[in-house]
Amino acid sequence: xxxxxxxxxxxxxxxxxxxxxxxxxxxxxLMITNENSTTHIADTQYEDSIISRSNRIVKELSKYxxxxxxxxxxxxxxxxxxxxxxxxxxxxxxxxxxxxxxxxSKLKEENELSKESITSFAPWLKLDVTTKDISNLYxxxxxxxxxxxxxxxxxxxxxxxxxxEYEIYDKDANGVAYAIVSKNDISNDLKAAKFNLVELxxxxxxxxxEVSFLQNKINENLETITNLEEKLKxxxxxxxxxxxLSDQMxxxxxxxxxxxxxxxxxxxxxGWVREDQVDLLEKAVxxxxxxxxxxxxxxxxQENPPTHTKNNKFVAPFETITNMFSMPSYHEIDPNPVMxxxxxxxxxxxxxxxxxxxxxxxVFGLFLLIQKPKGDFKKLVQVLFYxxxxxxxxxILYGSVFGISFDIGKALFGVPFKLFDPMSDPVTLLIVSLAxxxxxxxxxxxxxAVRLAKEKDYLGILSDVVSWYLIIPxxxxxxxxxNIQVIAWSMVGVGALMILLFAGRDNKNFxxxxxxxxxGLYGISGILSDILSYSRILALALSSGVIAFAMNIIGGxxxxxxxGYIFGVIVFIIGHIFNFAMGLLSAYVHDSRLxxxxxxxxxxxxxxxxxxxxxxxxxxIYEIEDNL
Amino acid sequence: MTPGLIYALLGAxxxxxxxxxxxxxxxxxxGKAGSGxxxxxxxxxxxxxxxxxxPGTQGLYGFLLSVLILVSTGVLAxxxxxxxxxxxxxxxxxxxxxxxxxxxSAIYQGKAAAAAIHMIAKxxxxxxxxxxxxxxxxxYAILSLLVSILMWVRIPV
Numbered sequence: 001x002x003x004x005x006x007x008x009x010x011x012x013x014x015x016x017x018x019x020x021x022x023x024x025x026x027x028x029x030l031m032i033t034n035e036n037s038t039t040h041i042a043d044t045q046y047e048d049s050i051i052s053r054s055n056r057i058v059k060e061l062s063k064y065x066x067x068x069x070x071x072x073x074x075x076x077x078x079x080x081x082x083x084x085x086x087x088x089x090x091x092x093x094x095x096x097x098x099x100x101x102x103x104x105s106k107l108k109e110e111n112e113l114s115k116e117s118i119t120s121f122a123p124w125l126k127l128d129v130t131t132k133d134i135s136n137l138y139x140x141x142x143x144x145x146x147x148x149x150x151x152x153x154x155x156x157x158x159x160x161x162x163x164x165e166y167e168i169y170d171k172d173a174n175g176v177a178y179a180i181v182s183k184n185d186i187s188n189d190l191k192a193a194k195f196n197l198v199e200l201x202x203x204x205x206x207x208x209x210e211v212s213f214l215q216n217k218i219n220e221n222l223e224t225i226t227n228l229e230e231k232l233k234x235x236x237x238x239x240x241x242x243x244x245l246s247d248q249m250x251x252x253x254x255x256x257x258x259x260x261x262x263x264x265x266x267x268x269x270x271g272w273v274r275e276d277q278v279d280l281l282e283k284a285v286x287x288x289x290x291x292x293x294x295x296x297x298x299x300x301x302q303e304n305p306p307t308h309t310k311n312n313k314f315v316a317p318f319e320t321i322t323n324m325f326s327m328p329s330y331h332e333i334d335p336n337p338v339m340x341x342x343x344x345x346x347x348x349x350x351x352x353x354x355x356x357x358x359x360x361x362x363v364f365g366l367f368l369l370i371q372k373p374k375g376d377f378k379k380l381v382q383v384l385f386y387x388x389x390x391x392x393x394x395x396i397l398y399g400s401v402f403g404i405s406f407d408i409g410k411a412l413f414g415v416p417f418k419l420f421d422p423m424s425d426p427v428t429l430l431i432v433s434l435a436x437x438x439x440x441x442x443x444x445x446x447x448x449a450v451r452l453a454k455e456k457d458y459l460g461i462l463s464d465v466v467s468w469y470l471i472i473p474x475x476x477x478x479x480x481x482x483n484i485q486v487i488a489w490s491m492v493g494v495g496a497l498m499i500l501l502f503a504g505r506d507n508k509n510f511x512x513x514x515x516x517x518x519x520g521l522y523g524i525s526g527i528l529s530d531i532l533s534y535s536r537i538l539a540l541a542l543s544s545g546v547i548a549f550a551m552n553i554i555g556g557x558x559x560x561x562x563x564g565y566i567f568g569v570i571v572f573i574i575g576h577i578f579n580f581a582m583g584l585l586s587a588y589v590h591d592s593r594l595x596x597x598x599x600x601x602x603x604x605x606x607x608x609x610x611x612x613x614x615x616x617x618x619x620x621i622y623e624i625e626d627n628l
Numbered sequence: 629m630t631p632g633l634i635y636a637l638l639g640a641x642x643x644x645x646x647x648x649x650x651x652x653x654x655x656x657x658x659g660k661a662g663s664g665x666x667x668x669x670x671x672x673x674x675x676x677x678x679x680x681x682x683p684g685t686q687g688l689y690g691f692l693l694s695v696l697i698l699v700s701t702g703v704l705a706x707x708x709x710x711x712x713x714x715x716x717x718x719x720x721x722x723x724x725x726x727x728x729x730x731x732x733s734a735i736y737q738g739k740a741a742a743a744a745i746h747m748i749a750k751x752x753x754x755x756x757x758x759x760x761x762x763x764x765x766x767x768y769a770i771l772s773l774l775v776s777i778l779m780w781v782r783i784p785v
Contacts, residue, residue: 324756423696426777532771539689539770542777546692553704585678586685592756593763 002334004275005305009295011268019288027284028615029277034270042256047249054246064236080626090245107221114214123170123177124207132204146175151194158193243620250617305330307608315340317382326606348390350587352541355402357391403548429538437534444602463502470495530598544583551575632716639723640694647690647730654683654738661742665749675755683737686730689773722779729772737765
């Protein structure tokens with residue numbers, strides 16, 4: 001059912017604008033559409049930066065929190081009185097955590113540098129003079145450098161021929177370390193001899209001392225890091241405060257999008273409100289001030305109000321299937337009550353295995369119960385949970401459990417529940433699928449008739465709906481019942497005549513009327529191909545059944561020796577999980593397709609947009625508790 | 629082992645191998661598009677994955693028919709029937725619709741899926757429409773499978 005909307009204008013004194021906005025946000029009942037709100041561009045830099053900073057902190061620190069398990073998930077529930085106030089401590093905490101994180105990364109970086117230095121010093125540990133002394137020499141030059149292992153031989157010859165004094169130190173990946181003493185500047189000669197100069201930092205203590213100094217520093221830093229991480233762990237205990245901050249800022253940001261229309265003394269907001277929430281709107285405003293005025297009116301015919309669908313517990317989850325196609329527009333019939341039943345039924349016919357049905361019920365039921373998902377995702381899981389029931393029913397009718405042929409009725413009560421086996425008797429299921437599909441299409445045509453009646457297009461009902469109600473059963477009778485051919489032919493004839501006469505009812509021109517009529521008659525091929533499309537029910541039922549059956553055979557081939565049982569069971573489990581997942585996906589996709597194209601194609605336009613009132617926004621928090 | 633049985637086995641082999649190859653190509657085409665999108669928008673992984681596996685069903689249909697042929701010829705149970713040449717040929721022909729229809733439709737469905745993946749990269753809310761448009765291609769694989777099954781079910785062994 002599509003909820004009726006009212007256009008509301010809320011007047012108040014100017015000084016109450018902010019309070020009014022907050023109260024409207026708290027109640028979440030008004031979808032504000034006034035011009036100032038839709039045109040002005042809010043500056044939300046501050047909010048955005050706090051949101052992204054807090055989200056980063058949540059990401060970094062959540063690893064220090066105790067991990068919530070599947071069976072024990074965490075739900076952060078906040079009272080509205082707490083939510084509405086951003087405490088300065090929260091911002092302080094944000095700063096502190098950021099500073100600590102920065103300190104940690106700085107120390108880690110420092111350690112990386114120290115480690116690099118230590119490795120580069122490795123060949124020079126035996127150098128017994130300080131580098132400061134070397135650089136201060138006045139009469140001789142000392143060259144420090146390395147020679148690659150393959151060049152050492154030629155370099156030794158060079159040293160001998162040049163008659164240079166030198167000392168050899170250790171070697172590493174960059175080659176053997178040398179210190180060479182010379183009175184002259186021989187840097188070019190050395191370079192020619194493949195001697196690579198090494199720049200050591202100028203220090204007034206030995207390299208060995210420097211290494212142990214760096215090592216000490218690394219250890220000290222590591223200790224500081226552990227202390228800081230301890231500190232982060234204590235911060236992580238109040239991570240919920242940061243999460244709260246992020247969500248509070250999100251709501252503040254949302255609030256900034258809206259601005260009232262102003263006069264000298266008063267302001268007003270204009271927007272859509274659900275008819276069943278008018279009293280809530282009144283309450284939201286009266287909480288702020290007693291000097292107010294709410295002006296309500298019905299939507300004008302040229303206006304396009306937002307859509308909000310309100311359905312019972314069974315139908316509501318299926319709204320997500322429809323909305324993925326297109327939301328109903330405000331003036332349309334809500335297709336969900338009819339569609340939901342068929343979606344539910346077809347899903348079961350396509351899964352068609354009561355083993356898988358029971359698994360669906362357990363998996364999705366537990367997920368709903370324990371993880372408590374929200375929004376569209378929750379609706380999707382609910383759809384799958386509901387669909388477990390027809391999966392079990394059709395599984396019993398097909399006599400299939402995890403691909404094993406088994407009649408549960410016979411086993412328990414001695415009465416066969418199994419109607420037919422799709423694998424050995426696919427033609428029966430094909431006929432059933434097409435028959436059910438025809439009924440589905442007839443239902444869609446009926447909804448179309450209701451819609452045409454609303455538009456007072458009674459000829460349309462004859463040409464677009466009643467005609468098919470005659471033609472399709474007529475054709476079936478022609479095929480099946482050979483003895484009442486006269487009735488069958490006359491049904492087809494009358495139906496065709498209706499289309500021929502009335503399909504072109506909107507055209508004044510006689511020839512156009514005739515061509516439209518013929519075009520309408522051509523629609524028979526469309527309807528027939530629509531009906532044929534339901535053969536996918538058979539294909540999917542059979543494919544999940546046969547693949548499960550094949551997995552059982554492959555697993556069964558391995559049984560025998562004790563290790564065969566291990567592999568066999570693994571094949572069973574993996575094979576069935578795969579088949580189960582593929583079956584779910586195929587059923588979801590093809591069931592949707594049958595609704596979107598074969599069903600909605602007959603009567604449904606969609607094109608609505610969702611009712612999105614100004615309300616509190618939150619991503620991290622599960623729920624805000626509030627006594628309105 | 630009779631030549632008829634060999635024909636039937638050839639049919640089983642063609643059904644799974646051709647339809648499976650088509651699916652492999654189709655899923656790969658969609659996968660290439662998907663990886664590109666995910667590199668920019670990792671949060672779309674779930675939606676992209678659903679679109680990517682859509683061209684995979686043809687392989688399953690081919691597999692399905694192979695298993696059906698292996699069942700009715702008794703190969704799976706371990707005592708293959710001595711099929712006449714005609715019966716074997718009949719099984720071979722029954723495998724052709726899904727083998728060929730599956731092969732080609734899966735490749736084209738892969739292309740449609742790739743396009744749909746590009747679409748949801750820009751419009752993530754349109755996943756359902758992309759899925760529907762991709763699933764339209766599969767209709768013809770389903771019809772192929774249907775004819776294959778209708779042929780298979782009437783072959784007397």
